[in-house]
Amino acid sequence: MAITLYELQGAKDIRFSPYAWRAKLALAHKGLAPDEIVPVKFTEKDKIAFSGQGRTPILVDGDKTVPDSWAIACYLEDAYPDRPSLFGGETGQGLAKFVNAYADGVLLGGIARQILWDVFQNVDPVDRDYFRETRQGRFGKTIEEIRDNRAGERP
Numbered sequence: 001m002a003i004t005l006y007e008l009q010g011a012k013d014i015r016f017s018p019y020a021w022r023a024k025l026a027l028a029h030k031g032l033a034p035d036e037i038v039p040v041k042f043t044e045k046d047k048i049a050f051s052g053q054g055r056t057p058i059l060v061d062g063d064k065t066v067p068d069s070w071a072i073a074c075y076l077e078d079a080y081p082d083r084p085s086l087f088g089g090e091t092g093q094g095l096a097k098f099v100n101a102y103a104d105g106v107l108l109g110g111i112a113r114q115i116l117w118d119v120f121q122n123v124d125p126v127d128r129d130y131f132r133e134t135r136q137g138r139f140g141k142t143i144e145e146i147r148d149n150r151a152g153e154r155p
Contacts, residue, residue: 001061001062002035002036002060002061002062003027003032003033003034003035003036003059003060003061004034004035004036004037004038004059004060004061005020005023005024005027005034005036005037005038005057005058005059005060006037006038006040006047006048006051006056006057006058006059006060007020007023007024007037007038007039007040007056007057008020008039008040008041008042008056008057009039009040009041009124010122010123010124010127011122011123011124011125013039014122015039016119016122017056017057018108019055019056019057019068019069020056020057020069022057022069022070022072022073023057023059023069023072023073026069026072026073026076026086027076029084029086030076030080030083030084030086031083031084032076032080032083040056041124041126041127042123042124042127042130042131043126043127043130050065051065051067052067053067055067055068057069057072059072059075059076061075061079064079069100070097070100073086073096074093077093112139113139113146113149113150114150116135116139116143116146116147117143117144117146117147117150119131120132120135120143
């Protein structure tokens, strides 16, 4: 079956999404390589509308569409049991789920303000207004205010 991975694309074709990297590393561990990697900018929601949601990464494996890096890892584990295991069994999968949730909820939450300006600098210029608007709505401050106060907000 053909495997296609949709992932976030920044300026100059930079691929900085930690979620896409999780999917890429899971594929590599399983010894699988996508037949195609489709870059998607923040504002190119039309490219991924088929998935029923608006975020990357998205894995398409034949007729199966799997959004979300954790769901992709679980899908690969189940769909390719003859390949090296990502988890090593149920206990490993539970521990990996914990680490995944901790990374998303605690680590990323703790560093988001520290890296926001750097991410903004690497967002494709066509996406900057969207990025600015959505992040300022999320954080309640301008990106510049967050940048200028990074030292005072260290986790």
